[in-house]
Amino acid sequence: MKKTVHSFSQSIGIHPETIRYYRQSGLIFPQIQPNGFYEYDINEAMITLLVREMKAYGWNLSTIKDYMNGQKLGDLHCSLQIQEAALRKQIRLAELKLARIQETQAYLESGLRLTGKVEEFDGPATWAIPFTNGQSDFRKKTNLDQWNEHFPFVYTSVTIPLPLLQDEDTLVYQGYCGLGALIHYVEEFKLPVDDTCFFQPGGHFIRTCITTKSVHQIHVHDLFILKEYAKTHHYRFASCTGGRVLLTQYAQKDPIFHLLVWIRVEPE
Known part of the structure; x- marks a missing residue:
């Protein structure tokens, strides 16, 4: 079932402006209708939620788009390793403080x-x-x-x-x-x-x-x-x-x- 941006937003709990921004950034591709409105399906919902998850790891939208456009899972793994090392350093400093x-x-x-x-x-x-x-x-x-x-x-x-x-x-x-x-x-x-x-x-x-x-x-x-x-x-x-x-x-x-x-x- 396809939904307009507002009903789609209510279903997945993400603000309509955020969804529009992801669309304008080329992260999701909802179908445009003759009346000019966009309709979103389950695939767009999953991608939108995944983008929010990836942002929680500190990646910006440009980096996330690169991953979606051909980067490998191994690259994602290496990036997380770098983040892990940085977080461990922060934890060490917090323990010292x-x-x-x-x-x-x-x-x-x-x-x-x-x-x-x-x-x-x-x-x-x-x-x-x-x-x-x-x-x-x-x-x-x-x-x-x-x-x-x-x-x-x-x-x-x-x-x-x-x-x-x-x-x-x-x-x-x-x-x-x-x-x-x-x-x-x-x-x-x-x-x-x-x-x-x-x-x-x-x-x-x-x-x-x-x-x-x-x-x-x-x-x-x-x-x-x-x-x-x-x-x-x-x-x-x-x-x-x-x-x-x-x-x-x-x-x-x-x-x-x-x-x-x-x-x-x-x-x-």
């Missing part, structure tokens, strides 16, 4: 829990790439552009080198500001590192959360709680600090940074 969200939740929970407190934990290695040179000034050239492309897998970081931490005469630590990342993200995304970057091996750490008005000039008393904890528990600092800015708030236009700070420690 989910893991990253869970990691960031853990960082934030630590920040809420550790203001004025210290805790120990075992953690992985990290890299940090600074844009400052330790003198409260910008470095002339960095690889931060490539790191910037990989948020949220990198984070805003502050690093204090180990020699500064060990200097008993220092009153203000010059923080190296930049971006940081867990080592598996550095490896996953092949983030560039060089001799200006800071590597913090994995191991046993102590951490706290501080608030400070400056992240490139951190007063000794801000980290006093970590030094005292290490002393009373017979630890020594074994690497530079790791630091992640959790939040910035303004107090009369002056920034207040919430900074999670961790240091790898070893028994004395």
